[in-house]
C-alpha cells in the first residue's frame with residue numbers, strides 16, 4: 001500500500017464517519033418530532049425519560065449483541081446508528097469492517113456514561129465531540145445538540161450551543177421530552 005492509497009483510504013473513512021454521523025443526526029432530529037405515526041419519536045422517548053440518566057446500566061453480556069436496557073433503547077440505537085452504518089458499509093464495502101467495528105466497539109465500550117453521558121467531560125473536547133456536558137445539554141434542552149459522537153452537524157445545521165433560532169423553531173414543531181431532572185454522578 002503506497003502513501004496515496006493510504007491517504008485515500010483514510011480520507012474515505014473520515015468521509016464515511018461524517019456521512020454516518022450526518023445520517024444519525026438527521027434520524028435523531030426526526031425522532032424529536034412528535035406525531036402519532038412517528039415510531040422514532042416513541043422509541044427515542046425512552047432515552048429522554050427522566051429516569052434514564054439515573055439508573056445504573058452496568059455492563060451486561062447482551063450488550064455484545066447490541067441489545068441494551070429495553071426494546072425501545074435497543075431499536076433506537078439500531079435505527080439511529082446501526083442502520084446507517086450498514087447502509088454505508090454496503091455502499092463502500094472496503095471500509096465495512098472498520099465502519100461496523102467502530103460502531104460496535106463504541107456502542108459497547110465507549111458510549112453511555114463513559115463518553116456520551118459523562119458529566120466530567122467538558123471544555124475543549126466537547127467543541128468537537130458530542131460527549132459529556134455537550135450531550136447532557138441535549139437532555140436538558142432537547143431542542144438542540146442533536147449531534148451524536150461529533151458536534152459537526154450541529155454546527156452545520158445551527159443546532160449547537162449558540163443557536164437560539166433552532167431552539168425556537170424546533171420547539172414549535174417538535175415533541176418536548178421531559179428534561180432529565182438529575183444526572184448520574
Ligand SMILES: [Zn+2]
Nearest residue numbers: 047117135139
Ligand atoms: Zn443521551
Ligand SMILES: [Zn+2]
Nearest residue numbers: 028044138142
Ligand atoms: Zn434526543
